Amino acid sequence: MSQANSMLAESLLAVEAQAQTLKDAGALSQAFYHWVLEEDLPRDQITQVAEELCNEIAGGGRSIHAVSALGFLLAIDSVLGTSCRNSFSQGVDWLTGRNGGSQTSMASLMQPLAHTGVLVGLLTVADSERWQRFGSWFSSLVANLQPCENAGWRQELLAMIKVRSGLTLAEVPKVSLSTVGATIYVARGLAESITASADISAQVLGRIKSVVYSEPEQAALDLAAFRFLAQGALQIDLRAPSLDDVGLILRRLPAGLRRWTWDEQKKTPNSTAQKWAVENEYHFQNLLCAVLAPVFSDLRDEEWLASVGQKKPRADLVIPSLHLVIEVKYWREKSSPQELISQIGEDVSLYLKLGSPYRKVLPVIWDQGRRTEQYDLLIAGLSEIRDVISPVLVAQPAFMVLSHDVKQGD
Template identity: 30%
Template sequence: MVPVTATGILLREAEAALRLTAQTGDLSLLEAAFVAWLRAELPPSALVDALTHPLRQYEHVALACLVEAAGWEVDKSNLDEGLRWLVEVALERAGVPAPVISDGLAHVILGLAARERPWLATWHEQVLVRSKETVAPGWLGDGGRAGRGDATSGAVELRLALAARGVATSSDADATTLLERLKSDELPDDAFHAQVMLAALNWTRRAAPIALPGQATPEMVARLLAEAPRALQQWPWEDKPKTKNSRAAKWHVDNEYHVQALLWAMLAPIFPDLRREEYAPQVGPIQPRVDFGIPSLRLLIEAKFARTRSALKETVNEIAQDNSNYFTMPGFYDRLLVFVWDNSAHSEDHAIIREGMRKYARVVDAIIVSRPGHMTEVATTDAEGEGAPT
């Protein structure tokens, strides 16, 4: 057995080699956009010019599909029209396969688009069958099926990288396989493959919760947040300094930003892939933004601050609107957890409000926490009344 310290050194060396390779090579626009998506970065600026109407190159159609999957801004009608054009293009002319047949990365991205489009999935499968001997790069062979959600297809690094974006599943066996490959010095020699390997490596480190035994679930997150009142027992709210060199501290919870800070403090040490201000797929001119996301659980978390009893009741309608906006199309998330801070402490309303929210499709649970009784000082009023960021 390799000692733990030796294993750590080998992995650090492998990661350093991957980073060096990733920095020494040019990426195509499709590769650069894919890497930006994997790393949750902004898309390349050149993307805009490639997505002009009409889409008449398969690479541009694939780019539009990636933009859709990433939740970046895309003209849906232009994308669907481009996909239908692509499906109608002959896959072979005079015995020569169409260029899309051999493009492994395009297969993966078009697989993402085919998940909710049966007519596209049929065509996509035909492409994959024809590509067995010609797909490039070779490590992306059968990656198109991984893009469609097949947990057993494609290279292990691809499955792990896709899992990092919540569009695939991976197992402990996948992570073990990847780490063994890295320790045995099986490293790629091209920049794009190295980028995907780095994303996969990061995911193996971040996917599992640190402090929760067993497999984490959205319901487990709900139970954790339901313990917020216990966590607030030691919340600083002092009438006089605790020590001679300090001053009395009162940690106000006056708006939704403060509620978000509380949730971050509770969740970030346990879920390393917790993300702030995740963007849901665009709805017309609206780009919905959610407070938190945990990709490994496909879970969104929405924080609400209710200053008054009427505002508390109104959160039911707000979640109805949020729920309809966040899940308009397939994406990285499919469940929603709600956390409401009841600043007016009307606990008599909590049960019926929680019941109302839980009736909405995709809502895992609604946690409602009253302002603790010892926090009796009148809270300051923020400039936006309720203090809730959009």
Template identity: 30%
Template sequence: MINSEFDIALERLRSLVADNNLYGRLLAQWLGISEDIPHLPEDESATIWTYQEVAAIAIKCALNEKVARSFSDGLSHLMRRRYFIPHAMPGFEADPMAILSVAIGMVSLEHDKNKYNWLLDIINKTLLDESEPIRKSILLFARFLLNHESDIPLIIKAAIGKRYEQTLSKSERESVFKECLTTKKITPEQAIFYLAALEYLISTSANISLESTNKNGLAKMLRSVESALKRWPWESTAKTKKSSKQQWDVQNEYHVQSLLWSLLRPVFPDLQDEEYLKSIGYKHPRVDLAIPSLRVIIEVKYLRDSTQSGLSGLNAEIAEDACLYIENKSNTQFDSLIVFVWDHTASVQHHSTLEDGMRNINAVFDAIVISRPGNWRESDA
């Protein structure tokens, strides 16, 4: 089943990330959680720099944009300014995100030690009066980039996991995951690191735990079949000189069963196919696929007719199967059904309604409908 709490948290974080200022959104792109690179003005030969502009150019520089000279000019401007002036409105020195952005830009160009020390001095002075945890975390991260001697908070360690190949223990991963799903109010700046951390955890975790796979894990595997077909052979021309053009078409229910068998058999050693259940009078029920250890039957359907009558007929078939397989008194081996439908018509507009309808049938644990890939044109065969 879909983990609604997890999905809601992801959507919330993505929305908050989009609310960041220019260099905040650029930082998100640098961390690998956004492909939307904000636009900078065409004229990058500014003579009067704001620190925000320098911060944005710094991240652009780290993203391999051709702005190294502009960043060097902007950095020189920042270094000529005075900071921590009593009774004056603070600027760059009070903006951890801008400080981090400049640190990232400096590291990307391997600036000399004097420039590193200039920024380290600002970071250390700012840290003395900073009490807000997330702002301190960002400053500690900036210091880590410059001297690699500072410890960084766990959430930051996870956020930069992909870029700096950080490794988290099981307990650390659990702690980060719990923190990322927090319902407390967080800022757009925090959301950048929370989302990066969460995506790192997702990317470095197996989709399922093979040691504790349950029906939810099984349903998740079946739902992933659609994206897994990306590498399924459907060639317009032969890939090599010594091979012929291959198009592994899925033409019927038996082909779908074979596809699922190849996916599930390595994970579920007790997977059974074409299994006969106890007879009910003159009826001899035979299930497509079954996993006794999970007490679940996988019923495979091949949808060729997406008209109203075809869709309602499919629902009726599933209701009959559920009654025949699960609800009859002679069945003691299985307690639920997962329906897997291959939609040959690719009528995606009906999938949600079709799945919801099947899930409302007693004994149906979950229903998954996937489409025949759009690039499988029958005219190519």
């Protein structure tokens, strides 16, 4: 690692440490931290905090902070029960019934970070009536807002809330990546990017390198923006996707599962509640086909390869133009990493035998047990197998609690 990269790594660690202080603060700070940085929050902790917030909203001590925190939690875990959604709706009704008649009440209401939580919560529950009411209420607040110099990240969030709340639920704003606020909205799927500015990348990088943050909220925002912008430097050319692009797409798969269908109740009068469980290797392979086929036109599944003696190997997925085999694995909760490595090692030797048209194998693994603490060592081990590239692990989402263990093999 070069000296410059080493210094940047140290700066990032320092900024991460500042952002992580939010985890020890109140419920709103904790929920915001996990939402903006897309960091997992244990399901039991989400449930406990959500229950406390629901009780607070139902009581006389309700606050904009409680409503906002519950909104962030709903966005993090969209399958929180009906009672949480009802409490959030109750909190929104209370909040939008208040007005900023005095400067004191205006100051208590004009909190862009808290408004962001309310906004993402409303987007999650898709309540069009309350969404419209929130937009009108917020617009009236902004109209009476006194200009504030050097508002920084708060002003950026305020501007983005104004843009998003001025549209319908179904509309998605198109924004330029010219501020951290806009970058966060694009990163979290609240807006689409039309242009990127080199200035914002330089600004964020400059602040991170100087490690000068008086508020942990800005540290978290800059860290999230940096991660998104750095990742965006690896743009996929859809006209000529490369070997690296396969790994890039698959590593983003966990983020795409945030809106995976897992209904606790039916969404429309004429539908039924659906839970799209991924229970075996075949389910996972179908998901991967849906993700990869639009990008890689020659993707093939269940490809029989040349025999090795009496053995007739079959590859899960192949992309002939890239000479790539994608090895799909469903890592069951009771299976060890040693077993997984052995299986993949054996399969690689069969796929890439002498004369094979394939040169590389990319393992992509669905982890039923969510053993994230094992990932670094497992990826390092798989990467030591000759011609294995970019192993990808996808932890089963926290909301995907299966009603039974699948007994049969894959």
